Amino acid sequence: DTAVSQTPKYLVTQMGNDKSIKCEQNLGHDTMYWYKQDSKKFLKIMFSYNNKELIINETVPNRFSPKSPDKAHLNLHINSLELGDSAVYFCASSQGPAAGNTIYFGEGSWLTVV
């Protein structure tokens, strides 16, 4: 069973469209994250939720809106997609927000905006 699963794995879409990436974890973790990996493979956090509440919100355009319906799910919705949004988006989870907790990553969703 996949611990952190995200769909779709690949997504090609046109500029201006709105798209969502879904994420689910079956580890019983309280904290979930979205990380973005750009074309140079640089990984950076976007958002973090703990028990459905937003705890980290890095400098991300308002076009990106995370939603956590319950602590096992954290979805990412992106409005008005731009070429620069092309990246691999990783969902992740950890037992809690504390620094010592290992963060487990999903397989990534490869978004290409054309």
Add this chain to the structure above:
Amino acid sequence: AQTVTQSQPEMSVQEAETVTLSCTYDTSESDYYLFWYKQPPSRQMILVIRQEAYKQQNATENRFSVNFQKAAKSFSLKISDSQLGDAAMYFCAYSFPYGGSQGNLIFGKGTKLSVKP
């Protein structure tokens, strides 16, 4: 601001040999955590090893071990008996100990490791 630097964009090792990947970081904190993640071509991020800053003993996981030098803010990864399956991007990461970004991982830019048969 906390930063993580991996000075070797690419490394190469012969199968069965040993290789060391470098990582330095900058922080004013005394308690924190450090991680090495592996990213094979499949893009899956896989935890290799973690180290608590308050522990002087270097972490070890089978063929993977770290050389943690707190004063020098250095956290290198040693891979012994390298295998073809070790070929991947390796990312060093620092975890904020507390505050608004607690648990957040700051990643280095990665080192691409190739393993030659």
